[in-house]
Amino acid sequence: MEENIGIPCKDLDLCLVLADMARAIVDHPDQVSVTQTEKEDELLLTLTVAESDMGMVIGKHGKIARALRTVMKAAAKIADKKITVDIQ
Numbered sequence: 850m851e852e853n854i855g856i857p858c859k860d861l862d863l864c865l866v867l868a869d870m871a872r873a874i875v876d877h878p879d880q881v882s883v884t885q886t887e888k889e890d891e892l893l894l895t896l897t898v899a900e901s902d903m904g905m906v907i908g909k910h911g912k913i914a915r916a917l918r919t920v921m922k923a924a925a926k927i928a929d930k931k932i933t934v935d936i937q
């Protein structure tokens with residue numbers, strides 16, 4: 850018999866999820882920071898990285914940035930929140 854291990858986690862720390870993903874792909878992980886702003890029913894996360902790491906976070910034609918946003922939207926859905934990710 851299979852167990853249901855996909856328990857929704859309402860207490861998921863979305864800032865930590867985004868920061869961990871960004872730290873994994875940059876050369877200067879100590880300069881990664883995420884700020885959180887809440888507007889009504891939407892959460893705005895602003896990812897800030899070192900200027901030299903900006904290309905790694907954005908990727909060719911924005912593919913990495915798009916992937917980060919997609920994963921964060923999936924995580925936000927689990928946490929039952931709406932999210933926007935801004936990269937600076």
